[in-house]
Amino acid sequence: MFFSVHPNNFFHLEYTVVQSSLIVAFVLVFVLLVGLIVLASRRWRRLAESEPRVILTGGGTGGHVNPALAIAEGIKKRDPDTQFLYVGVRGKAEAVIVRRVGYPLVFVSSEGFPGLRPSFRTLRFLCRLSLGVVQSLFILFRFAPRWVVATGGYVSAPIIIATLILQALRLSPTKIFLHEQNSIPGQLNAFLGRWVDRVLLTFPQTLSFFKKNGVVVGYPIRGSIALKPREEAQKDLSFTLPPGRQVVFAFGGSQGARTINRALVDALRHLLPHRDRLFIVHGMGLNQAGGYDAAADTRARLEASFEPEERAMLDTFYYRQDYFHNIGNVYSISDLIVCRSGAGSLNEISQLGKPAILIPKANLPGDHQVMNARAMKHGGGAEILFEDTIVEQGEVLEKLEGGVLAEKILRLLNSPQRLNEMAALSGQFLRRHAVERILSELYQDDSYNNGTGYKSIPFKPLLTNHRLLLVLQRAHQADPMGYNPASAAGDEDDLTYYQHRAAGLLSHEPWQDRNLGVKLIGLTLYREKIPTLLHMLSDTTPTSWIKRCFGGDFKQVGFIRRNIVQALQILDQLDPEVERHLLRAMEDPYFEVRSQACIAAAHFGPQLVGKDNWLQAVIQRLKDSCFEVSVEAGKAVGEIGVDHRALDVLLQLKESHYWQVRDAALKGIKRLLERRVIAPSPELLKQIASFILTTTDFRPHFSIKETYQTLQKLCRERESENVVYAAPEILPETALRKRMS
Amino acid sequence: MIYEICNFLMQLSETFSFFRLVNYITFRAIMAALTAVIVLFLFSRYFILFVHRRCLLDQVRETGIDSAFDKRGTPTMGGVLIVGSVLCSMIIWGNWRNPFLLCSIAGMLWFGLIGFYDDMAKVRRKSGDSGMSEKCKLLLQGGFALLFAWICVGPYAPLGPELATKVYIPFYKHALVDFGPYLYGLFIFLFLIFVTNAVNITDGLDGLAITPTIFVVGVLGIFAYVEGNRIYSAYLYYPYLRNAGELAIFGAAFLGAGLGFLWYNAYPAQIFMGDTGSLAIGGTMAVISVLLKQEMLFPLLGGLFVSEALTSQIQDKIGVRWIGRRIFYRAPLHHNLQHKGMAETKVVIRLWIVSGILALISLATLKLR
The missing domain is CATH 1.25.10.10 (Leucine-rich Repeat Variant)
Known part of the structure; x- marks a missing residue:
């Protein structure tokens, strides 16, 4: 207690010297802080009005970073003086990609949301996130941005939370724009999205999550990802492409996908005989965390499955690299693309009009990769291969057979007509001009407001396992002989996915x-x-x-x-x-x-x-x-x-x-x-x-209930027949008398 | 009511001295039973019609047993009839200053109301599976159980402080052990919840719950008469509970109502008791046996209810949810018997016989100590 009150004399307060000086010091510091904050906030307002400054944030994977960069590109084209600051998390995709593009980059601390169940990880998540928010507050005051453009992932959470706090205290003039790439929003996006100024959506069906502040814009794609003539694209490559080859580009997103990397290495064995007409480009991915080092694992697998002399042969038609910064060029030279079906990859493929083999990642929230892939296949631009869940040496892995992949690749490459058809359909698949739409939202000037010109994606949600079980059981019970799960569950593709998902449950x-x-x-x-x-x-x-x-x-x-x-x-x-x-x-x-x-x-x-x-x-x-x-x-x-x-x-x-x-x-x-x-x-x-025929059981016979049920059945049958019944003629008494006479 | 009036008249003048009949518990018990039956018979037809018109009918439940299909559409909430006729009878013949009677009637009404809400919820949602949520039901039951446990061990214990926390077991003369207020309170709490839900589970076939109830309440009524009688209790070495005789009257009324209800509930049933009835019956039986210090006799006396509850819980919680196999063919007990190929009527009558035998054995504990 700083002071004590005498019960007899309320106004008689006793201070010691130390106590009173402490109080004064506290008050001083507080006033100073408030003053500083107010000053900083005024500076912020001034700066934000005079100079265009934008904080970009979002990351974890290339799928989150690239849209941010695409938006930045758009802003820069319109307003070349704009200053950018990229806020990311150390050691993730943004560290590599953003450095290369050249925007200034700072790191904050953050972590993925571990779920609602309290555990040690929840505690760590809260600590890291709070630290990230404090860091973000300093970044915000110093940089004084006009807009925060966030592209989701947990990376963008601290800066969004910090900005929201400052907005609530009316200390910040900044507006937050959150771009959601997937059809089912991530947990942090879904949570934070309700308070930000605008949520920019890729898919129309996501609007139901953000009814108040969502707009459908599409997926922004960087200008560098544009179709170039093959000769031109070839110049900028880090490898030389032998003439007259069909090029297959396989990658698993910026982080790489174990399934795709391993399946491709396995597939090489089957592709080896076709080495003089093929060229395989392999983007392995940057991932090194979580017990999977994409590059090292791929190298080890290659060395394990190929003899040294075979490896020399491989080099004539196979090139691998961890990440392609000029991915647009690689896309341009390739005839077929093998990849995951994240919204980013899909949009890029569609932008360039390339045919693809999609290997969706299973068991994601809302199965969004499967839905994307399914939609693209319906559109005709892609084919799907599903990964299988297996147990290998006590470890649960997703796996795709190399032979299956190789067979699919070869079959597509062998029919150029089919490839062309797919390429044409792929080009029509998704909405274009996302960057322009986003800029129109940012500047609030309706500079681009073209709401048409895209093919909307057919949206039929996949069934959950329990729901699927009910549907199938009912179908099987109704007609065990002519049972066809594909028609009961949707179509063949859905069924294939359900099969793989069911197999995943076994482990x-x-x-x-x-x-x-x-x-x-x-x-x-x-x-x-x-x-x-x-x-x-x-x-x-x-x-x-x-x-x-x-x-x-x-x-x-x-x-x-x-x-x-x-x-x-x-x-x-x-x-x-x-x-x-x-x-x-x-x-x-x-x-x-x-x-x-x-x-x-x-x-x-x-x-x-x-x-x-x-x-x-x-x-x-x-x-x-x-x-x-x-x-x-x-x-x-x-x-x-x-x-x-x-x-x-x-x-x-x-x-x-x-x-x-x-x-x-x-x-x-x-x-x-x-x-x-x-x-x-x-x-x-x-x-x-000589059988004993006495029994302890019998079936009761409720005659009145049976009669009622036959009547009920009769009514239901007739109802669907639409027969017109003549109304019984009931004549009024006067009419009757008239007729009699 | 009549008890009060007669006593009042007897005070007024000697001419009404023949009214001392009402001070005999046996007389009042018989009259209470008769009143309950008559009241039930008087109102049952109208009640069934009323329930049918308001569409308060039994809803389909996923039991996997064929015969359950025939049952939907039977009027439910017959418990209202039972509780109502017991209440009428007790209003006429009961001594409402008696704490034993007040406790039992409070228990019956409280649990009856919980069941009533549950029934209404089922009817409203048109599904036998989605009545009041399990949690909510347990919470309400627990609320009363807590209050009752406190009354039993607290300063207002109807049994008096020296008896309140002692436990008697069947076939043994003296109080076995003194649990102390906290442990005994907890015991009462769990006992109440267990018994009410046991009756609820038992109430699955026509007439299956009501006849064993008649047996149990009848035996408990006899116990109440003995323990409330100074001479008999001394002779049979029971603690003398001065006011317990009133419970014999209450038990008789319940017995009468049960008989009347069985008239309509016997296979094929014209009305079901619903949760209103089963919870009210369970609550009453639990409260009476605690008040009479016969809670340890209940597993024997109401052995049918207990085994129904245990089979159901073991099958569901241990078997199906946890270790992933069936432990019984089906659960609870009566469904198991049906699955083994017994018709509903046969199952019901056999289980009546079992509960009758159990009641006889329990009655034997009066003397065999």
Whole structure:
């Protein structure tokens, strides 16, 4: 306490000398600070009005940096005196790209949003972000910008927050423009976007996230990325292009993509025979963080898969570099592009009108890369390859088979007509003149307000896994014989993606996810994954001991194994391997797996007829301790029995405790008769007469409800027929009398 | 009401001395039971019609059992009838100055109201699965349980301070252990919530919940009579609870209402009790058994309810959600029996028999100690 109050005399305050001087010092410092801030803010206003100054921010990947640079280019062209300052995060893409372009660059501290669950990373995120905001405050006061142009990513968060604070305190005249490249906004953009002055959007469908302050402008592309004649473009390259080659340019964005890099190296093996008519340009990416060094990994993979003399051959048709700063030239010389389907790459490809093979990154928020790729394919400008999720040496990886990629590349290159067609359609794909539109927003002068002239993207959201499961299950239930997942889920491409997404679930840690994945693989008819399913089915890794105490058994829990058997049945492909595993499932410790295996045996009956081991296995199951299993086994015996042995075992069930088992036995005998395995005879009649027919169950018959239901059905049917019924003629009494007379 | 009037008249003059009949608990209990039945019969037809016209019908629930399909469209909220007729009967025959009776009626009404809101929510959203949220329901139940636990162990304990926190177990003469107020309060809290939800889970087939309720309440009524009677309690070595006899009357009224309700609820049901009924019944049974110090007898007496709740919870929480397999074929117990191939009527009658046997065994604990 600085002072104490005497209870008797309220006005009698006691200060010590130190205390009072401290108070004075505090007040002085405070006044000084406020004065400084006010002065700085006045300077800011003055400067912002007189000189055009712009802070650019955003980054993490080239997809965020390039739009910022494109906007800067546009501003500079219109107002050459403009001063720029780029604010980024150390060690990210902007550090390399922006340095090269030559804008002054400063770094702040920031980090990606780790999610809402409190953890150590949340704390670190908050610390770094707050530090970044403080740094940004200093940067803002010193540079005094007129506009802040942010292109998203966590990199731009500190400066936006700092500007928002100053705006709220009315200390800053700056306006914030936030450009969102994706159709589903990133978390920080979605959060901060509601307070900034304008959100500039690439896709019209994103407007629903920013109803108040969003405008659709498109994706700004740098002037350097323009189509040049091949000869001209060739001059500026860091490599020499042998004449008469078809050029394929493969890259995974500025940071590189492991899937694409590895798949391309694998594909080289298949492309090697075509080396005298091909040239592959490979942008490996700048990434060095997160346990993946793009350049080093690619080199190691090359050395591992090619002998030294082969590598010499490679050099004649393969060139790799971590990042192409003059990417426009590389685009210009290439005939086909292989890349991710981020909004940036897609727009650049479309701007230059190049055909592409797109490899979308899966499981992003809202699946936006898949949606982009899908839209471009609908437009006709691209083809899609999906990456697969596999487990390699205990590590979950996305993978694309090199052979598949090579085959696709070769097939496209071999039909120039198709390439030309794709190129033409690719050029029409996205809206142009994004830079002009953005400048019109920045200067508020309607200098460019052309809202038409683009093809809007068909927007049908992809289904979530749970929703997909419901849709497919319903379709399968309605018509198991003519079941076609592609028409139920959308189209072939969507189905392919769903298949890959389902496969990705199989390597998740929670069993609920794996269970979902198993169901989806069955219902999407993803037959390539049957070996994985079989592996899971016979995987006897025990689960944790505490779960085993409560009745758990293996890591692939009972539900998963049951659903695998069910999926195998839906997949409807019985090869010796599947057969072997199904036979094993007949002896599974979990009863539902056994009963499902019996159902599968009945389903595959026609193919299993005459196989003695199957008949033996099913007969074994008739005596199962769980009646559910016996019931299904009884039906299965009817499907696969071939002689009197089957009849005999079924007849033995005549005194079974459960009526369902007896019922199943009779059903089995009926099937045997229908299949003409046994002949109807008085003897058989006598044998089945000894069945116990009393039962503890019956089906009630609510006559009034049934009548009501028939009526209901009748009404519904007639409703759709649109028949005109004559109204019964009811004449008023006077008319009636008149008619009588 | 009649109790008060008669006592008042007896004070006025000697001529009304024959009214001392109302001071006999057995007389009032029988009259309460009869009143409850009559009230229920008088109003049930109109009530069912009213419920049907207001479309307060049972909604479809995803149980995976075929017969559940036939049940939608049955009028629900029959609990209002039960609670109403018990209340009418107690207004006429009860002694409303008795703390035991007040506690039990408060419990019945509170839980009945929670159930009523839940039923209304289900009807309004047209889905049997999305009534009041689980959390909200538990919160409201917990609120009453907390209050009741405090009353039981606090300064206003109807049992008196020396008995309040002691626990009796069946087949043993003396108080086993003194839990102390906090532990015993917690125990009461959990017990109340468990029992109410157990009855709610049991109420899945026509007549399945109401008959065991009649047994349980009947036995508890007998216990109340014994413990509220100085001679019998001394003879059977029970603590003498001076006002507990009133609970015998309350139990009798409940029994009467239950019988009347079974008339309409027996298979195939014309009305369901809904959550209104099941929660009210659960709340009442839990409160009465705590007040009579028979909470440890309940797992035996209401063994059916307890096993229904346990199977359902074990299957759902441990089996399906956690270790990823079914532990029972189906849960709760009555669905398991149905799945094994028993018709609904058979399941219901067999479970009645089981609960009757359990009630008899529990009654035997009166003497076997």
